[in-house]
Structures are given as structure tokens and as C-alpha cells.
Amino acid sequence: MPRRPIIENERNFTWITQKICGIVEGRTPAWWWVAFTISATVASFTLMGLIYLVSTGTGVWGLRNPVFWGWAIVNFVFWIGIGHAGTLISAILCLLKQKWRTSINRAAEAMTIFAVVCAGIFPLFHVGRVWLAWWLFPLPNANAIWPNFRSPLEWDVFAVSTYGTVSILFWYMGMIPDLATIRDRVPMIFEDRMSKAKTVVQKGFERFYFGFRKLFYGILAMGWRGSNRHWSNYEMAYLLLAGLSTPLVLSVHTVVSFDFAVANLPGWHTTIFPPYFVAGAIFSGFGMVLTLMLPLRAIFGLQDLITQYHIDCMCKICLATGSMVGYAYGMEFFIAWYGANPYEGFAFINRAFGPYAWAYWIMISCNVITPQFFWFKWARENLALVWILSCFINVGMWFERFVITVSSLANDFMPSNWDYFSPTIVDIFTFFGTFGLFGVLFLLFIRFLPLLAFAEIKSVSKQADVHGHH
Amino acid sequence: MSKQYGYLALFDSAPAVYHAAQSVREAGFKKWDVLTPFPVHGLDGAMGLHRSKVPVFTLCGGVIGFFTGMFIAWYMGQFDYPLIVGGKPFFSPIFPFPVAYELTILLAAFGTLGGMFITNRLPMHYHPVMNYDKFRHLTDDKFAVVIEADDELFSETETREFLQSLNPEEIAVISDEEDE
Numbered sequence: 001m002p003r004r005p006i007i008e009n010e011r012n013f014t015w016i017t018q019k020i021c022g023i024v025e026g027r028t029p030a031w032w033w034v035a036f037t038i039s040a041t042v043a044s045f046t047l048m049g050l051i052y053l054v055s056t057g058t059g060v061w062g063l064r065n066p067v068f069w070g071w072a073i074v075n076f077v078f079w080i081g082i083g084h085a086g087t088l089i090s091a092i093l094c095l096l097k098q099k100w101r102t103s104i105n106r107a108a109e110a111m112t113i114f115a116v117v118c119a120g121i122f123p124l125f126h127v128g129r130v131w132l133a134w135w136l137f138p139l140p141n142a143n144a145i146w147p148n149f150r151s152p153l154e155w156d157v158f159a160v161s162t163y164g165t166v167s168i169l170f171w172y173m174g175m176i177p178d179l180a181t182i183r184d185r186v187p188m189i190f191e192d193r194m195s196k197a198k199t200v201v202q203k204g205f206e207r208f209y210f211g212f213r214k215l216f217y218g219i220l221a222m223g224w225r226g227s228n229r230h231w232s233n234y235e236m237a238y239l240l241l242a243g244l245s246t247p248l249v250l251s252v253h254t255v256v257s258f259d260f261a262v263a264n265l266p267g268w269h270t271t272i273f274p275p276y277f278v279a280g281a282i283f284s285g286f287g288m289v290l291t292l293m294l295p296l297r298a299i300f301g302l303q304d305l306i307t308q309y310h311i312d313c314m315c316k317i318c319l320a321t322g323s324m325v326g327y328a329y330g331m332e333f334f335i336a337w338y339g340a341n342p343y344e345g346f347a348f349i350n351r352a353f354g355p356y357a358w359a360y361w362i363m364i365s366c367n368v369i370t371p372q373f374f375w376f377k378w379a380r381e382n383l384a385l386v387w388i389l390s391c392f393i394n395v396g397m398w399f400e401r402f403v404i405t406v407s408s409l410a411n412d413f414m415p416s417n418w419d420y421f422s423p424t425i426v427d428i429f430t431f432f433g434t435f436g437l438f439g440v441l442f443l444l445f446i447r448f449l450p451l452l453a454f455a456e457i458k459s460v461s462k463q464a465d466v467h468g469h470h
Numbered sequence: 471m472s473k474q475y476g477y478l479a480l481f482d483s484a485p486a487v488y489h490a491a492q493s494v495r496e497a498g499f500k501k502w503d504v505l506t507p508f509p510v511h512g513l514d515g516a517m518g519l520h521r522s523k524v525p526v527f528t529l530c531g532g533v534i535g536f537f538t539g540m541f542i543a544w545y546m547g548q549f550d551y552p553l554i555v556g557g558k559p560f561f562s563p564i565f566p567f568p569v570a571y572e573l574t575i576l577l578a579a580f581g582t583l584g585g586m587f588i589t590n591r592l593p594m595h596y597h598p599v600m601n602y603d604k605f606r607h608l609t610d611d612k613f614a615v616v617i618e619a620d621d622e623l624f625s626e627t628e629t630r631e632f633l634q635s636l637n638p639e640e641i642a643v644i645s646d647e648e649d650e
Contacts, residue, residue, distance in 0.1 A: 015609035146546035155568035181609040223594035228504040236522035237586035459508040466488035
């Protein structure tokens with residue numbers, strides 16, 4: 001059986017360059033401004049929520065005995081999990097030589113970085129006195145005290161900050177050749193714009209704008225000239241970064257799960273947490289990649305580069321990781337019974353039938369049932385359905401973190417200690433606003449940086465094969 | 471007066487530049503390069519390039535990162551300010567392992583990116599090949615072989631004839647002069 005082509009309709013190099021560079025070189029489309037305005041407005045909810053929180057106290061987040069983690073940690077784990085698909089695509093699929101990754105890795109990596117930004121907000125402000133958040137890092141301070149390296153929360157500081165930094169390095173290095181292409185096209189696009197500009201004001205604007213573009217892409221491209229002596233080192237560095245990011249991405253959600261698993265609380269204190277969290281993170285991340293890429297593919301007409309084959313692959317990964325998550329839910333129940341610990345047993349019965357049963361069943365239906373549609377070809381080829389299902393995955397994975405965090409804390413060992421946790425309006429606004437922040441960052445990325453890694457796409461195309469066969 | 475940097479032969483396809491690179495290598499040139507818009511698979515072998523030195527930088531970064539992680543946990547927890555927390559030891563190689571592990575990856579990643587820049591001598595503000603009027607195509611859809619005038623085997627007429635025998639789209643003289 002012939003291998004399915006990664007690029008459809010035999011598109012040549014010129015077409016690929018023009019298609020991707022055209023997105024950042026053309027005039028800003030009207031929908032972009034609409035989306036940007038809406039996103040910025042939504043993002044202001046986070047800003048207002050945080051201003052209110054800092055000026056009043058963390059109590060405005062509904063944090064009180066027994067649930068001191070509340071939505072802050074739920075949202076943190078949710079966003080950090082979203083990021084994992086980006087690193088999986090760029091690193092693990094690179095090592096596994098999955099060539100289809102080239103069409104989606106750039107946008108997915110951008111998603112990773114912006115998700116880490118959104119995630120970071122919550123623990124940062126959850127510490128209460130945010131101006132002392134630098135105490136999380138081992139920096140000398142006036143009290144002469146150091147962080148406690150025995151605490152998983154401190155491990156998390158290192159895991160998340162390393163994850164954010166390495167993701168940016170990897171993303172940037174992958175972009176250098178593409179930025180060089182855009183840099184080299186600046187004079188051509190500038191002449192074209194100047195010939196169309198009529199008034200002096202328009203000409204002045206174009207001169208100013210393209211002066212900025214020349215500097216922006218010129219500096220970021222670092223003088224890249226496509227020398228094969230450079231490519232040789234570059235490819236090696238890329239492979240090494242992929243090799244480094246693979247244990248990194250697996251460790252980040254493992255360390256996040258240690259925040260829970262190292263505690264003695266029923267429902268948290270289990271060894272299944274690290275693999276279960278990593279699978280869940282990849283599941284939610286691919287859900288978000290589909291949610292973002294399907295509209296972008298339609299808007300920018302990228303059907304020849306992000307083909308049905310790519311969508312099939314992503315759906316299948318959702319199916320695999322979603323089924324792993326479903327298996328973990330089942331296994332948690334089994335071990336709670338088999339372990340014969342009455343508290344552990346109660347914690348799980350309470351999750352499914354207690355005060356948070358509504359959240360539990362939303363989680364089960366979104367995370368276990370939704371991906372099962374992806375067994376079927378007709379479902380994977382119905383893009384509207386895929387998009388809706390991907391949104392359900394996002395919702396389900398948020399509820400998973402809610403169920404784990406809140407139900408275990410609200411009903412622990414002693415009934416006299418129990419309470420029912422409800423978020424406040426500030427909680428809801430702050431979380432809602434992070435979608436706006438994510439949107440603002442992602443829209444800026446679409447507008448200024450190459451959306452698809454086109455140098456990599458060219459290298460896996462048919463014409464790139466020097467021996468003339470594929 | 472502008473100095474000649476070398477000759478550039480432009481090619482239209484990846485196979486063409488691959489075979490041209492093989493010929494240039496067989497002819498014995500040392501100071502030459504191939505410019506491509508994407509990494510062409512197998513071209514390193516055709517050019518006879520040695521294995522990249524970037525892993526050395528990665529290893530150094532990783533080793534420094536791991537020992538930094540272990541050292542700060544020991545220095546802060548056992549040496550500078552021992553504090554009993556939960557009856558646990560002041561230092562053990564086990565509990566700071568996640569910290570050392572993350573720092574290993576962090577510094578190895580910086581080593582890799584830095585190593586890529588150092589081995590490639592980037593960032594570079596100017597390079598003579600950027601004077602070529604079709605340079606824009608070399609990061610888009612064309613390929614080129616560049617032979618420097620500094621090469622021992624270089625001769626203005628013979629090298630030009632040699633490049634002509636490789637059937638390029640065109641041959642251009644690259645001069646070493648910043649145009650601004």
C-alpha cells in the first residue's frame with residue numbers, strides 16, 4: 001500500500017513558502033482584529049481578578065478550610081497539561097521519526113509556551129503575597145532561609161520553570177531558518193507595498209512598519225544563511241533538544257502529580273499518578289491542538305499541509321491516551337477496593353456518588369466516552385464533529401483536575417472536618433480570563449511568526465529526496 | 471575596491487545540488503559550502519562533513535546542571551542552614567533528585583542552543599553570499615554551491631568552467647563588500 005502523502009496536491013517549495021509567509025506578510029485580516037479585541041477583553045477579567053486578589057487576599061478565591069487549593073491548583077494543572085501535546089509533537093514524535101509532525105509542531109509548541117504562561121499565573125498568585133514569590137527560587141534573602149528541597153512543591157518550581165524555558169529555546173531554535181526566509185523576503189514585500197501606497201502618509205507608514213520588520217526578523221534570524229555546514233550542527237542540536245525534551249515532558253507532569261501523590265490524602269496517595277497524569281496531559285493537549293488547528297486550517301486554507309492524515313493521527317493519539325485515562329479511572333477504583341483501606345475506598349465511592357458526583361460524571365462522559373468516537377473513520381473525517389469532541393475533551397480534563405483536587409480535600413478523614421467547596425465569582429473571572437490571555441498570545445503568534453515549520457515541511461516533501469524516490 | 475569572495479552556482483532541485491556537491495568534493499576543494507532552504511538528507515555525507523561537535527556542549531551543560539542541583543540542596547539544607555522538616559535528613563541524594571534532574575535538562579538545553587551558535591559562528595551580521603541578488607531564493611526554493619576564492623585549488627577560469635560542467639541554472643561572482 002503506498003504511503004499517504006504528507007503534502008497533498010504535489011505542492012512545490014515556492015508554494016509552501018508563499019503560503020506560510022503570506023500569513024505574516026499580508027494585511028491584517030478583519031477577523032484578526034475582532035478576535036484580538038474579544039481576547040483582550042476576556043483577558044482583562046484575569047487582570048481585574050488578580051488586582052482584586054492582591055489588594056484583598058486569597059480568601060476572595062473561596063479558599064478556606066478544608067479546601068485551600070481550590071480552583072487555583074485545578075487551573076494550574078489544567079493549563080500545564082495542555083502544554084504537553086506541544087512537546088510530545090516536537091520531541092517524542094521527532095525521535096520516533098513521525099514525519100507528519102512537521103505540519104503541526106510549530107503551532108503546538110506555541111500553544112505549549114502560552115499554556116505554561118497561563119498555568120504559571122495560578123501558583124504564583126496562590127502563594128498569597130505575590131511580591132515574595134521569588135522566595136520559591138533558591139535566592140539569598142534577608143531572612144537567610146532557603147527553599148525546602150524535600151517538598152514536591154519545590155520540585156514543581158524547578159520542573160515548570162525548566163519546562164517553560166526549554167520549550168521557548170526549542171521553539172525559537174526551530175524557527176530560525178523560517179525567520180531567515182521571512183527576513184529575506186522583506187525588501188520584496190516592501191517594494192510591493194510601496195507601489196500600492198498612494199498617499200505620503202501611507203508611504204511613511206509602510207517605511208516605518210517595514211523598518212521594524214527588517215529589524216525584528218533580522219535580529220531573530222541571527223544571520224542564518226542556510227549553509228549546509230550550519231544545517232549539520234543545527235540538525236544535531238535539534239535532535240539533542242528533542243532528546244532532552246522527551247524526559248523533560250514526561251518528568252513535568254510526573255512532578256506535578258507528586259504534588260498530590262506525596263501527600264497522605266485518600267485519593268491522592270497512589271503510585272498510578274505519574275503515568276496517569278502524563279497520559280491525561282497528552283490527551284488534553286491534543287484536544288487543545290485540534291480545537292486550535294481545525295479553525296486555523298480552514299481560515300488560512302492549509303488543507304494541503306494539514307491533511308486528513310494529520311487529523312487522523314491526532315484523533316488516534318486522543319483515542320489512545322483517552323483510553324489510558326479511562327483505564328486509570330478503573331484501576332483507581334479497583335485498587336481502592338483491593339487495597340482494603342477504608343478511607344481510600346470511601347474517597348472513590350464519594351467521588352462517584354458523593355457531593356461532587358456531578359463533576360465526576362461530567363469527567364467520565366467527556367474523557368472516557370468522547371474519544372471512543374475516534375475508533376471510526378466517519379467520525380475522524382467529520383471535522384465539525386472532531387472539533388466539538390475536542391472541546392469536550394478540554395472540558396473533561398478540567399473536571400478531572402477538579403475532581404481529584406477538590407473531592408479529596410473536601411471529604412478527607414474526619415467528617416467533622418468536611419465542607420463543600422464552591423468557587424467565587426473572582427475564581428471564575430480569573431480562570432475565564434486566562435483563555436483571553438492565551439488567545440491574545442496565540443493571535444500575536446499567528447500575526448508575527450511563521451505558523452508552520454515550513455523548512456521542516458519542505459525537508460519531508462517528495463521533491464526533497466535527493467535520490468528521486470520516496 | 472571590492473574583493474572577490476568566490477563563485478556561486480545556482481541549482482533548481484535538491485538532487486541536482488546533491489550531485490554537484492559530490493563532484494565538488496571529489497575535485498578536492500576545501501573552502502566551499504552548499505546553501506539550501508532546508509536540511510537536505512544525505513548532503514552531509516556528500517560534502518564529507520565531520521560529525522557535529524554540538525553534543526560536547528550538551529554534555530558539559532548537563533553535567534554542570536546535575537551537580538549544581540545536588541550542590542545547592544546540600545549547601546542550603548545541610549551546610550548553610552540545617553532545618554529539621556518532618557524528621558527527614560538534611561541531605562540525601564534522593565529527595566533533590568527531581569531538582570538535579572530538571573537542572574540537568576535546563577543547562578543541557580542551553581548548552582545545545584549555545585553550542586549550535588558557537589559551532590556555526592552565529593549570530594553573524596554580514597556574510598558575502600548575502601550580496602547575491604537571488605539570495606532570497608536560497609531560503610525559499612533554490613540551492614547553491616559556493617566555492618571560495620581563498621581555496622588553494624581556486625582559479626578564476628578553471629573553477630568557473632568546472633562549475634559550468636555541473637549544469638547549474640547560473641553562475642554568479644560573489645564579491646565581499648557590504649553594500650550599505
